Amino acid sequence: xxxxxxxxxxxxxxxxxxxxxxxxxxxxxxxxxxxxxxxxxxxxxxxxxxxxxxxxxxxxxxxxxxxxxxxxxxxxxxxxxxxxxxxxxxxxxxxxxxxxxxxxxxxxxxxxxxxxxxxxxxxxxxxxxxxxxxxxxxxxxxxxxxxxxxxxxxxxxxxxxxxxxxxxxxxxxxxxxxxxxxxxxxxxxxxxxxxxxxxxxxxxxxxxxxxxxxxxxxxxxxxxxxxxxxxxxxxxxxxxxxxxxxxxxxxxxxxxxxxxxxxxxxxxxxxxxxxxxxxxxxxxxxxxxxxxxxxxxxxxxxxxxxxxxxxxxxxxxxxxxxxxxxxxxxxxxxxxxxxxxxxxxxxxxxxxxxxxxxxxxxxxxxxxxxxxxxxxxxxxxxxxxxxxxxxxxxxxxxxxxxxxxxxxxxxxxxxxxxxxxxxxxxxxxxxxxxxxxxxxxxxxxxxxxxxxxxxxxxxxxxxxxxxxxxxxxxxxxxxxxxxxxxxxxxxxxxxxxxxx
Numbered sequence: 001x002x003x004x005x006x007x008x009x010x011x012x013x014x015x016x017x018x019x020x021x022x023x024x025x026x027x028x029x030x031x032x033x034x035x036x037x038x039x040x041x042x043x044x045x046x047x048x049x050x051x052x053x054x055x056x057x058x059x060x061x062x063x064x065x066x067x068x069x070x071x072x073x074x075x076x077x078x079x080x081x082x083x084x085x086x087x088x089x090x091x092x093x094x095x096x097x098x099x100x101x102x103x104x105x106x107x108x109x110x111x112x113x114x115x116x117x118x119x120x121x122x123x124x125x126x127x128x129x130x131x132x133x134x135x136x137x138x139x140x141x142x143x144x145x146x147x148x149x150x151x152x153x154x155x156x157x158x159x160x161x162x163x164x165x166x167x168x169x170x171x172x173x174x175x176x177x178x179x180x181x182x183x184x185x186x187x188x189x190x191x192x193x194x195x196x197x198x199x200x201x202x203x204x205x206x207x208x209x210x211x212x213x214x215x216x217x218x219x220x221x222x223x224x225x226x227x228x229x230x231x232x233x234x235x236x237x238x239x240x241x242x243x244x245x246x247x248x249x250x251x252x253x254x255x256x257x258x259x260x261x262x263x264x265x266x267x268x269x270x271x272x273x274x275x276x277x278x279x280x281x282x283x284x285x286x287x288x289x290x291x292x293x294x295x296x297x298x299x300x301x302x303x304x305x306x307x308x309x310x311x312x313x314x315x316x317x318x319x320x321x322x323x324x325x326x327x328x329x330x331x332x333x334x335x336x337x338x339x340x341x342x343x344x345x346x347x348x349x350x351x352x353x354x355x356x357x358x359x360x361x362x363x364x365x366x367x368x369x370x371x372x373x374x375x376x377x378x379x380x381x382x383x384x385x386x387x388x389x390x391x392x393x394x395x396x397x398x399x400x401x402x403x404x405x406x407x408x409x410x411x412x413x414x415x416x417x418x419x420x421x422x423x424x425x426x427x428x429x430x431x432x433x434x435x436x437x438x439x440x441x442x443x444x445x446x447x448x449x450x451x452x453x454x455x456x457x458x459x460x461x462x463x464x465x466x467x468x469x470x471x472x473x474x475x476x477x478x479x480x481x482x483x484x485x486x487x488x489x490x491x492x493x494x495x496x497x498x499x500x
Contacts (some may be wrong), residue, residue, distance in 0.1 A: 001473030055470030056417025149425025188329035203339030229313025378416030463492035
């Protein structure tokens with residue numbers, strides 16, 4: 001046997017996966033033929049390419065408040081807590097539930113009512129209470145579906161954010177946006193199907209990791225593309241000095257030829273992903289500068305979103321860009337706003353945070369609505385968990401902090417097939433546990449065979465988002481390491497009570 005024989009070396013390089021890939025007749029050719037169209041991996045269904053049933057929404061805009069906004073101070077009005085200011089939280093309320101190490105050493109857990117006034121906004125059912133911290137959002141309450149009974153198992157930030165974004169507390173799974181890109185493909189070949197923005201904040205304590213918008217084990221072309229507010233909107237968007245667009249095209253053509261040769265030899269699907277990414281990057285050199293040029297917007301738009309929308313990187317500018325991305329066919333748009341982790345001076349921090357996001361959130365709803373886009377755009381607002389009913393550290397009427405609370409928190413969704421102007425679920429008098437209609441605490445658990453009415457686990461939220469975009473969360477799977485994975489793992493129920 002000649003160990004220097006090129007054919008022998010080639011056989012040694014071939015992995016088991018590559019062998020089966022080459023053996024699958026026609027797959028490589030089909031992949032290459034479809035390289036510049038909608039994603040090959042997108043599943044096909046009876047309602048059209050990539051769908052399992054008729055979709056109510058074409059796209060989703062996810063406004064993620066990283067750190068855990070306080071439902072007590074923004075949405076979940078609990079007047080009884082005012083009467084118990086500073087008293088120890090009754091033992092039956094906590095009922096032995098886990099708390100973090102940051103408050104486990106406190107001798108007492110003093111009841112901490114909000115310092116903010118709430119106003120009842122009349123809508124289509126029983127009305128929704130909105131804090132004075134959100135006066136602009138209150139004006140669109142009739143368009144929102146406010147869910148008070150969202151819950152999760154994760155109690156610390158990193159696993160909680162990873163959980164709600166990827167369906168697992170363990171890093172490595174694909175993000176929601178990556179699953180949507182994989183399942184539905186793109187509506188605009190000149191822009192990514194999944195775009196992420198980081199909005200500026202005065203209290204940006206927690207880091208945001210790329211895995212939150214990553215593709216995990218899905219092909220890498222499904223990961224989110226991060227739009228930056230300084231320098232090039234996307235890294236390396238502009239060609240280096242001395243390189244023309246014609247030069248770049250010639251380089252890419254040569255690279256495609258080399259990659260095609262490699263794909264013919266090894267049938268590695270990651271090669272197709274790399275080719276797609278290179279071609280998308282080339283097209284984005286033309287499409288992104290026009291997208292990010294807000295000078296095209298009129299003064300009325302900036303009056304709606306606020307003057308902060310003129311400043312790149314603000315939450316307001318990000319929301320305006322989200323509307324522009326939606327107009328151009330981007331399927332999934334996500335804005336991360338950090339700084340909601342208020343363990344100490346919550347009033348000071350939440351007032352600043354709400355000033356950042358309040359007007360822009362309301363403006364986005366109004367803008368989409370007046371353009372006739374809200375009915376086909378799903379907007380989601382929320383964080384990874386809520387805040388505790390008891391105070392962490394010192395407590396006064398005007399200053400306090402709250403710890404992490406996964407047992408219940410508030411999320412709102414709007415547009416895209418969701419019933420407008422309703423509230424769903426409720427909590428007990430302390431905003432500590434999800435409660436039934438009589439105020440008795442519920443102890444819901446995620447379960448594929450049983451669902452507790454009036455509650456919404458984060459798997460249920462993700463299942464519902466997929467459903468509204470035409471995807472059955474149980475059927476959108478990807479085989480990896482011998483198992484079929486999905487966003488909702490083995491859980492999740494579509495929240496049909498919230499849908500039109």
